[in-house]
Amino acid sequence: MSKIKLSGKVLRNLGYPEGPVISVAISVIEEHYPDFSQEEAEDLLKQILADPTKYAEDEVLLKIAAPLIPVENKTIPLNEKAVDYSVYGASFIEEGALKQMKMAVRLPVAVAGALMPDAHQGYGLPIGGVLAADNAVIPYAVGVDIGCRMCLSILDLPVDTLATKESNYKRELISFTKFGAGAEWKNNDADPVLERKEFNEIPFLRSLTGKAAGQLGTSGSGNHFVEWGVVEILDAQNEWQLAPGKYVALLSHSGSRGLGAQIAGHYTRVAKDVCPLPKEAQHLAYLDMNTEAGQEYWLAMNLAGDYASACHHLIHKRLIKAMGATMLARIENHHNFAWKEEHQGKELIVHRKGATPAGKGVLGIIPGSMTAPGFIVRGKGQEESLSSASHGAGRQMSRTKAIQSITAEELRKMLRDNGVTLIGGGLDEAPAAYKDIHEVMAAQADLVEVVGQFQPKLVRMADGDGPRED
Known part of the structure; x- marks a missing residue:
């Protein structure tokens, strides 16, 4: 007897639909029919697929058959009345993002929401949107780039070396970073x-292991970056007992690469299949946390988040070692993720799509642009914002409009005026495409306090390419 080699690809070739049934079928066959040949296993799976109702009384095979038995596919209506939500910086948030938020808070599972001042339109939940749901997780309210995050390492290098040894910083930045959709x-x-x-x-996830291994320690495209700069610690009572003043720092922004994108795409399709919402809200399809699909996505999402963290740590480890530095402090946070948190007296699933956790005393990084400062912040734990803050300045121009409106010379002048060296990047990421970070920070003064400020000096990005969801 040959060993059974079942995979998602094999089952899809047999005609099995995308979704948890594939995982269930593989597990059931491997556990209960270990002596079957490949041919016998595939033949049994074909029979179940052809007439799943025949197995309604089979205690083992019903696990495979049940999801295949047709059910009436009724559209789940949105609530007429939206749940309450707060908006910060409403005067500079585009109408598309406001409309998306208004729709999200009408989901049957919605409990509370908030819109951050950097908000702009995305897919499903707007980027900058925060949504608390009752026992449900929404893949597109987490986003395509699961676990996209910030990581800042403060180092013991003299600040003046950023100028006197700029070529060294630049060389190592190029040597130890890789950017782009397929970078490995x-x-x-x-x-x-x-x-x-x-x-x-x-x-x-089995087929994604190799890709995840190759892409570990790489960065994506779009607004992802790794940069050297100067951080100024402003708060004398900081968590690291660092003396107020200026330090060399390494800041990175990236997520879970192809692993996260594949997870997001797969479970969004599953969610749309089991949670048919009105067409205008279809990207907000959710998974019940009591279902196998909901639990699978939750595990996969957390894996992608930990993978994103590992990517940052590897990038920082290589660069810090290359420069012969010692790390004095590190601050990091996710901003495309879902958390189990207590709000309104019960546990809820809080989605922050392009939003920074800002619970009381929680530290985070809010970047500006390639020339504008970023900020180390300490959360104030404001319930009205679901303990959240912005994840950056936020776009005020689409990528297409930025490319059409900003010239290469304008970008070069802005870089010169701010003393910034750019490696890679494109007009779609020009500073003028972003909102004023100072206005954004002023709009969320009730949500976070500033502990320190980071000014970019050498910025590494992917070459300008197509649109992406941040």
Whole structure:
């Protein structure tokens, strides 16, 4: 007897629909029919697919058959009355983002919401949107780039070396970073995240292990960056006991790469299948946390978040070592993720799509642009914002409009005026495409307090390319 080799690809070729049924079928066959040949296993799966109702009384095979039995597909209506939500910086938030938020808070599972001052239109939940749901998770309210995050390392290097040894900083920045949708390292470091059990226990993830290994320690396209700069610690009572003043720092912004994108796409399709919403709200399809699909996505999402964190840590480790530096402090946070948190007296699933966690005393990073400062912040835990803040300045121009409106010379002048060296990047990421970070910070003064400020000096990005969701 040959060993059974079942995979999502094999089942899809047999005609199985995308969704949790594939994982269930593989698990059931491997557990209960280990002596079957490949041919026998595939034949049984074909029979179940052809007439799932025949297995309604079979205690084992019903697990595969049940999701395949047709059910009446009724559209789930949105609530007529929206739940309450807060808006920060409403005067400079585009209408499209406001409309998306108004729709999101009419979901049957919506409990509360908030819109951050950097908000702009995305897919489903707007970027800058925060939504608390009752026992449900919404893949597109987390976003395509699951676990997209900030990471800032404060180092013991003299600040003047950013000018006197600029060529060294630039050389190492180029040598130890890779950017772009398909970027991979040929030889990569091992990391515990690649040994996580989810890669084996969730069949959908098995085929993604190799790609995840190659892309570990790389960065995406769009607004993702790695940059050297100067951080100024303003708060004498800071958490790291650093003396107020200026330090060299390394700041990075990126997410979970192809792994997160594949997870987002797969479970969004599953959610749309099991949660048919009106057409205008279809990107807000959700998964019940009591279902296998909901639990699968939750595990996969958390894996992607930990993978994103590992990517940042590897980038920082390589660059810090290359410059012969010692890390004095580190601040980091996700901003495309969902958390289980207590609000309104009960546990809710809080989605922050392009929003920074700002619970009381929680530290985070809010970047500006390639020339504008970013900020180290400490959350104030404001319930009205669901303990959230913006994830950056936010776009005021679409990528297409920025490319059409901003010239290369205008970008070069702005970089010169601010003393910034740019490696890669494109007109779609020009500072003028972004809102004024100072206005954004003023609009959320009740949500966070500023602990420090970061000014970019050498910025590494992917070459300008197509649109993406931040």
